[in-house]
Amino acid sequence: MQLWRLVIKELWHRKLNFASGLLSVAIAVGCVAGALALLAAHDERTEAVIMQKEIETREAMRRMEDDYRRIMRDMGYNVLIVHEDQDVTAMQREGVPNTFLPDDYADRLAQGGIRTLNHLLPVLQLQTVWEEKEMEIIVAGVRGQVPIEHRRRARAEAGGGVGPDGTPIMEPVPRGTVNVGHALAERFDIAEGDELPINGATLTVNEVAPRRGAQEDITLWTHLDHVQEWFEREGQINGIFALECVCEADSLGQVIADVHRILPDTQVFEFSTIVRGRALARARAAEAHREAIEAERENRAALRQEREQTAMVLVPLAVVGAAVWVFLLTVANVRERRYEIGILRAVGFSAPRIIGLFQLRVIIMAVLGALAGYIAGVLVGASLGGAALSGTVISTTLSPLMLAMAVLGATVLACVAAWMPALQAAGQDPAEILKEMT
Amino acid sequence: MNILSIENVTKTFGKGDDAVTALKDVSLQLEPGAFTAIQGPSGCGKTTLLLTAGGLLRPDSGTVMVLEQSLYALSIEQRAAYRAANIGFVFQQFHLIPYLTVLENVIAPLLKDNHKAGRIYAEEMLARFNLATHANKLPATLSTGERQRVALARAMVNKPKLLLADEPTGNLDSENADVVLTAMADFAAEGGAVLLVTHEAIAAERAKTTITMEKGVLK
Numbered sequence: 001m002q003l004w005r006l007v008i009k010e011l012w013h014r015k016l017n018f019a020s021g022l023l024s025v026a027i028a029v030g031c032v033a034g035a036l037a038l039l040a041a042h043d044e045r046t047e048a049v050i051m052q053k054e055i056e057t058r059e060a061m062r063r064m065e066d067d068y069r070r071i072m073r074d075m076g077y078n079v080l081i082v083h084e085d086q087d088v089t090a091m092q093r094e095g096v097p098n099t100f101l102p103d104d105y106a107d108r109l110a111q112g113g114i115r116t117l118n119h120l121l122p123v124l125q126l127q128t129v130w131e132e133k134e135m136e137i138i139v140a141g142v143r144g145q146v147p148i149e150h151r152r153r154a155r156a157e158a159g160g161g162v163g164p165d166g167t168p169i170m171e172p173v174p175r176g177t178v179n180v181g182h183a184l185a186e187r188f189d190i191a192e193g194d195e196l197p198i199n200g201a202t203l204t205v206n207e208v209a210p211r212r213g214a215q216e217d218i219t220l221w222t223h224l225d226h227v228q229e230w231f232e233r234e235g236q237i238n239g240i241f242a243l244e245c246v247c248e249a250d251s252l253g254q255v256i257a258d259v260h261r262i263l264p265d266t267q268v269f270e271f272s273t274i275v276r277g278r279a280l281a282r283a284r285a286a287e288a289h290r291e292a293i294e295a296e297r298e299n300r301a302a303l304r305q306e307r308e309q310t311a312m313v314l315v316p317l318a319v320v321g322a323a324v325w326v327f328l329l330t331v332a333n334v335r336e337r338r339y340e341i342g343i344l345r346a347v348g349f350s351a352p353r354i355i356g357l358f359q360l361r362v363i364i365m366a367v368l369g370a371l372a373g374y375i376a377g378v379l380v381g382a383s384l385g386g387a388a389l390s391g392t393v394i395s396t397t398l399s400p401l402m403l404a405m406a407v408l409g410a411t412v413l414a415c416v417a418a419w420m421p422a423l424q425a426a427g428q429d430p431a432e433i434l435k436e437m438t
Numbered sequence: 439m440n441i442l443s444i445e446n447v448t449k450t451f452g453k454g455d456d457a458v459t460a461l462k463d464v465s466l467q468l469e470p471g472a473f474t475a476i477q478g479p480s481g482c483g484k485t486t487l488l489l490t491a492g493g494l495l496r497p498d499s500g501t502v503m504v505l506e507q508s509l510y511a512l513s514i515e516q517r518a519a520y521r522a523a524n525i526g527f528v529f530q531q532f533h534l535i536p537y538l539t540v541l542e543n544v545i546a547p548l549l550k551d552n553h554k555a556g557r558i559y560a561e562e563m564l565a566r567f568n569l570a571t572h573a574n575k576l577p578a579t580l581s582t583g584e585r586q587r588v589a590l591a592r593a594m595v596n597k598p599k600l601l602l603a604d605e606p607t608g609n610l611d612s613e614n615a616d617v618v619l620t621a622m623a624d625f626a627a628e629g630g631a632v633l634l635v636t637h638e639a640i641a642a643e644r645a646k647t648t649i650t651m652e653k654g655v656l657k
Contacts, residue, residue, distance in 0.1 A: 005542075006538070006542075006546070009537045009538055009542070010537055012537065013536065013537030014537075339533055340533075340535055342533075343529075343533045343535070344546070345494075345518065346492065346494060346521070346527045347521075347522060347526075347527065347546065347547035347592065347593075348518050348519065348521045348522020348523070348547050348596070349518065349522075349547075350515045350518045350519065351514065351515060351518070352515070430494050431489045431494040431495035434485075434489060434494065434529070434604075435485055435486075435489065
């Protein structure tokens with residue numbers, strides 16, 4: 001009779017013994033597969049969580065950057081570039097610089113590839129007496145912001161849109177017009193469209209500036225050409241306003257270096273620390289986000305380590321437990337079949353055939369148990385690890401190679417566990433058994 | 439040519455004061471057609487003689503030849519194969535395998551190379567022993583006599599030359615005992631040799647030769 005048929009018949013006859021062995025193998029293999037799937041699912045979940053956090057952080061930082069760019073633009077210029085000989089105390093005393101620069105300096109800066117400044121505004125500011133109103137005021141001549149060349153190109157390549165330097169802080173003042181500081185407008189009841197006599201010339205009021213609570217409130221803004229002409233300063237300016245880029249919190253040193261590279265005979269003043277404070281806060285927020293991501297990564301790593309340690313204890317226990325259980329079941333099976341073995345030996349079964357009876361039995365047990373345990377283990381492990389049941393974890397851990405390795409491993413282990421009892425069965429003295437039977 | 443030739447076989451169990459000599463210088467020859475019954479009280483060494491003759495119990499001295507092959511000159515595995523091919527066993531308790539059907543029990547000793555032919559022969563045997571309708575039943579569903587007939591069919595399925603039977607009718611009624619003994623007589627008549635160990639006079643009467651055994655000695 002074919003050995004496998006005899007084994008199948010016996011398995012069916014002793015279902016409980018077989019099912020018990022199969023279950024123990026399934027649990028052991030399930031623990032191994034479950035641990036693998038759990039860790040793989042954990043890694044996948046970690047990647048997803050970190051990636052999501054990074055996306056959120058990038059989005060938050062982008063929004064924050066836009067906000068700060070807008071806020072800083074609304075706050076106005078915070079950097080002034082003047083001649084290197086400009087005396088600081090004199091400038092503070094008079095409210096305007098008293099040294100002069102060529103009026104193409106802003107263009108040179110713009111074309112020199114400067115990256116740490118935006119919104120370059122060349123200006124000629126002078127303190128004077130408004131003769132018609134008999135009041136000391138500041139006259140500022142501007143001709144609009146100088147576009148920074150590399151940013152203009154970048155915007156053009158990107159199809160336009162708003163970006164750094166995109167919307168000017170100060171619109172150019174058309175020739176023949178004047179923008180009036182709030183204090184002056186209020187004091188002399190000046191409104192937009194009024195014709196205003198200024199030191200012999202008549203200019204139309206283009207705009208009344210909002211209250212700033214600063215020097216701008218007593219300033220008349222007009223075209224640079226008018227001011228150069230009035231004060232005989234053709235081709236000259238005495239300062240370039242700019243807005244410090246928000247790309248770095250501590251960028252003044254870089255700004256100075258950049259400006260000196262292009263305009264070596266100038267000096268740079270930063271006159272708004274609020275901007276720096278906000279940039280610093282933005283950098284801190286970015287750092288906090290990075291720290292949050294790092295903390296999440298560390299938490300996930302700690303959790304993985306915990307799971308690894310649990311698996312390192314659980315898996316060997318389950319495997320050894322299953323091997324011991326298979327051994328005990330085979331011992332019980334050998335004892336129960338003592339007379340059957342005696343008969344089979346008497347009718348000519350060889351020792352290898354008797355060993356084969358028991359080994360084939362555990363091979364079937366191990367293969368079925370491993371298949372069931374592996375699939376169940378992967379599903380449970382992936383589910384506990386938070387992976388989607390249709391995800392890559394399932395497809396990776398349920399690969400034919402992994403499955404084959406699990407089945408092979410379980411089979412070898414079960415055969416080793418059953419080897420001694422099977423050997424003992426084959427080594428039983430059939431004469432002894434048959435004498436017992438008579 | 440003798441089918442079974444036992445020469446000066448001695449077998450002792452235990453050592454020293456506890457030693458029991460089960461067979462003392464026993465010699466026995468069975469030719470083709472022999473149907474020999476060994477009678478004797480319990481513990482006289484009948485089963486020991488049967489197991490020794492079947493290659494299952496190595497004697498301390500003497501030789502056991504089956505079809506001119508010295509059984510104990512063979513290795514254990516060679517002996518198992520030789521036994522499977524040439525010797526059939528029948529026991530008092532039948533010892534059928536409970537989870538195999540009647541037919542499967544009969545073909546259990548068949549080796550792979552004679553499986554198909556053996557199966558056909560097994561079905562013929564079942565028909566011969568009036569068991570054809572029970573072929574797919576489990577042994578537990580059969581009567582005692584039917585079970586012994588299945589055991590007999592199993593012993594004969596490999597067409598052995600030597601049939602060794604240990605109290606085969608001990609648990610049977612006279613009708614079933616007659617069927618079994620007739621089958622053994624037929625086996626011998628067809629050229630085989632039967633060594634029957636029994637303490638029943640009625641069984642011994644069916645044998646051609648009856649030998650009495652006492653304390654390990656044939657008389």
